[in-house]
Amino acid sequence: MxxxxxxxxxxxxxxxxxxxxxxxxxxxxxxxxxxxxxxxEVEKPLLMVEKRSGSYEEFDRKKLITGVYNAIGKRPIPINVVNEIADYVENYFANALKSVARSKEIGEIVLDRLREIDPIAYIRFASVYEDFTDVNSFIEVINEVERKRMEDKNG
Known part of the structure; x- marks a missing residue:
């Protein structure tokens, strides 16, 4: 130095x-x-995201964090949890030595994390990620969350 x-x-x-x-x-x-x-600091490899349209863009941590914040809204979730989700996504692809991630993969990872953290945030994120177009889509996800909650409750 x-x-x-x-x-x-x-x-x-x-x-x-x-x-x-x-x-x-x-x-x-x-x-x-x-x-x-x-x-x-450790230099992380460049991660490209393949969008649903087939185009590519550089992974944007801020964009991911903004999306998760929007889903969390006014829920009682600490700010550091959002950063942990973003860290998890980045580390997941870095550890897998992948330089390209499909947006679908990223969305599924975030959904899995939110499902464990807060059911309302999960439903909010899913509604944007899955691009719900009708009420039935919401009802299906809400029923899925409720089923999972009952399974966890009953052991």
């Missing part, structure tokens, strides 16, 4: 600790002794 004070090309790490999703490193220049801080 190049020293920001004397431009010497080498430094030593004095302290290293995690901070958010990065690693904070305290460094000391071997040449001038100046100390400085750097932040290191």
């Amino acid at each position: 190049k020293c920001p004070y004397c431009s010497f090309p080498d430094s030593k790490v004095i302290d290293s600790r995690p901070k958010d999703s990065k690693i904070k490193r305290r460094r000391e220049c071997i040449n001038c002794g100046a100390r400085f801080t750097t932040f290191e």
Whole structure:
């Protein structure tokens, strides 16, 4: 790591600790002794999303988070849960070494996570993701959620 004070090309790490999703490193220049801080983060591979239309676009974490926030609305769900869902989606495809994900796959992963977290958020997200066009579509999903709740309740 190049020293920001004397431009010497080498430094030593004095302290290293995690901070958010990065690693904070305290460094000391071997040449001038100046100390400085750097932040290191893992570079995630580029993920492309294949849309239903057949077109491709770069995965947009903010877009995913916005969609989940819209589904959550005013539900009592902590903000960090939304970030955890986005992290899970990104890590799922990175761990599978996939550079292309179908929007359908992403939607199903989010639905699975929301089903575990909050049934109302699940139904809201499903209504947009599945593009409900009539009341019967809502009724089917609500019945599915209720069936699952009763199964869980009865063991």
